[in-house]
Amino acid sequence: MSTPPGLSGGFTDGKLNGSAGKAFPHIDLDGHDLPPSPAPSTPRNGRKYALATELVYTESKDQYGASSMPIYQSATFKQSSASGGSEYDYTRSGNPTRTHLERHLAKIMNASRALVVGSGMGALDVITRILRPGDEVITGDDLYGGTNRLLTYMATNHGIIVHHVDTTVPERVQEVITAKTAMVLLETPTNPLIKIVDLPSIAKIVHELNPKALVVVDNTMLSPMLCNPLDLGADIVYESGTKYLSGHHDIMAGVLAFNDPAIGDKMYFTINSTGCGLAPNDAFLLMRGIKTLAIRMEKQQANAQRIAEFLEEHGFRVRYPGLKSHPQYDLHRSFTRGAGAVLSFETGDVTLSERIVEAARLWGISVSFGCVNSLISMPCQMSHASIDAKTRKERKMPEDIIRLCVGIEDPDDLIDDLRSALVQAGAVTVTLDGFHATGTAAALADVPIEESDAAAAPS
Ligand SMILES: Cc1ncc(COP(=O)(O)O)c(C=O)c1O
Numbered sequence: 001m002s003t004p005p006g007l008s009g010g011f012t013d014g015k016l017n018g019s020a021g022k023a024f025p026h027i028d029l030d031g032h033d034l035p036p037s038p039a040p041s042t043p044r045n046g047r048k049y050a051l052a053t054e055l056v057y058t059e060s061k062d063q064y065g066a067s068s069m070p071i072y073q074s075a076t077f078k079q080s081s082a083s084g085g086s087e088y089d090y091t092r093s094g095n096p097t098r099t100h101l102e103r104h105l106a107k108i109m110n111a112s113r114a115l116v117v118g119s120g121m122g123a124l125d126v127i128t129r130i131l132r133p134g135d136e137v138i139t140g141d142d143l144y145g146g147t148n149r150l151l152t153y154m155a156t157n158h159g160i161i162v163h164h165v166d167t168t169v170p171e172r173v174q175e176v177i178t179a180k181t182a183m184v185l186l187e188t189p190t191n192p193l194i195k196i197v198d199l200p201s202i203a204k205i206v207h208e209l210n211p212k213a214l215v216v217v218d219n220t221m222l223s224p225m226l227c228n229p230l231d232l233g234a235d236i237v238y239e240s241g242t243k244y245l246s247g248h249h250d251i252m253a254g255v256l257a258f259n260d261p262a263i264g265d266k267m268y269f270t271i272n273s274t275g276c277g278l279a280p281n282d283a284f285l286l287m288r289g290i291k292t293l294a295i296r297m298e299k300q301q302a303n304a305q306r307i308a309e310f311l312e313e314h315g316f317r318v319r320y321p322g323l324k325s326h327p328q329y330d331l332h333r334s335f336t337r338g339a340g341a342v343l344s345f346e347t348g349d350v351t352l353s354e355r356i357v358e359a360a361r362l363w364g365i366s367v368s369f370g371c372v373n374s375l376i377s378m379p380c381q382m383s384h385a386s387i388d389a390k391t392r393k394e395r396k397m398p399e400d401i402i403r404l405c406v407g408i409e410d411p412d413d414l415i416d417d418l419r420s421a422l423v424q425a426g427a428v429t430v431t432l433d434g435f436h437a438t439g440t441a442a443a444l445a446d447v448p449i450e451e452s453d454a455a456a457a458p459s
Pocket residue numbers: 119120121122144146147187191218220221239240241242243252253254
């Protein structure tokens with residue numbers, strides 16, 4: 001699949017695409033040529049320029065022409081008459097700073113409308129409120145722990161039937177679609193096993209078999225810089241603005257985007273009714289973060305590629321879609337513009353993984369990702385701990401898996417710190433020629449990822 005129209009300015013494997021710039025000179029990657037960018041003047045949903053340009057380009061509607069939209073820190077607005085006549089009345093219903101951000105997001109997400117709420121989970125909550133008892137939801141068997149928790153809550157308390165299937169195989173989704181399927185919820189790459197879900201194929205299957213079912217995509221792992229699910233057949237795209245979009249881990253935010261006005265109206269109704277819209281101050285910070293998304297993602301992704309290659313070269317089995325060894329390397333490239341900055345690897349031993357994580361100095365032990373500083377975590381004990389141990393085992397989530405979320409630091413510093421942590425933890429054998437993964441970690445590297453994932457697929 002070629003790059004969708006209007007999406008020039010993306011990049012992959014540390015290389016910028018088209019007119020947006022040149023590869024970082026210190027990155028020696030075996031780069032891949034992207035399809036040529038469409039003419040940058042192709043207008044689409046109000047976009048004229050390459051994405052990197054559109055991220056920073058805003059048309060301020062501020063009365064004083066402020067170059068950065070001010071924070072309208074006001075709960076209420078004076079109306080010109082008792083019967084209305086003013087654009088805003090109350091910040092729960094709408095606020096100029098929030099509207100400015102929403103219009104900007106709609107533009108960069110190729111949507112006709114975008115809305116912002118207090119967190120990524122808040123966005124999913126707004127979406128799932130359209131479900132009714134008896135409705136069926138199809139989703140993955142490897143997905144963010146909080147998403148799993150909310151869907152489990154819906155199933156337990158609101159009569160929603162949730163099917164967890166291996167969404168990396170479109171036929172598994174096809175097998176469970178019925179007239180009752182109201183929603184197919186997809187995440188790609190999956191968190192934390194970094195499996196790739198074929199969004200265009202699944203969206204096509206779902207719309208053919210049940211035109212009423214909504215295809216919902218969580219784009220948190222890629223951001224609009226690397227993927228525009230609405231162009232690939234999604235009806236609703238949402239993401240955690242806490243991650244790449246804001247980029248500094250200083251706010252929580254959630255973003256929703258759609259093209260169908262009826263969907264937008266329903267989502268807005270819920271946001272206004274429940275009062276979960278993003279506060280003006282956070283809207284300001286999110287807007288500020290978005291302007292540097294291209295440059296942050298470019299650096300984070302280039303760093304992630306270096307780290308993934310470093311680990312693989314030293315005998316670890318690494319899950320990262322920028323590596324040719326990833327079983328779905330070509331599929332990922334077919335509908336995205338880069339591999340992102342989250343990767344995971346296994347050691348085969350929980351205690352060993354704990355030792356590595358705790359020996360790291362530069363890498364902070366923290367949940368979340370998409371931020372300027374690099375993080376290391378053990379998903380089964382941290383981000384995915386809300387999935388109970390029995391379910392984790394059934395879904396064959398490796399308890400020892402280590403997730404790395406790569407930031408913008410100097411990559412040599414990150415590699416040095418990781419190397420020291422591996423040595424200190426006893427995860428590698430050091431020889432005069434260098435060092436190599438040892439014991440179970442080394443043995444794991446001999447088992448192709450597709451084999452262990454196939455073993456993990458629920459029957
Ligand atoms: C893939 C994914 N989706 C959604 C969320 C939820 O976002 P938030 O933490 O902003 O609620 C997270 C992380 O929290 C995530 O990793």
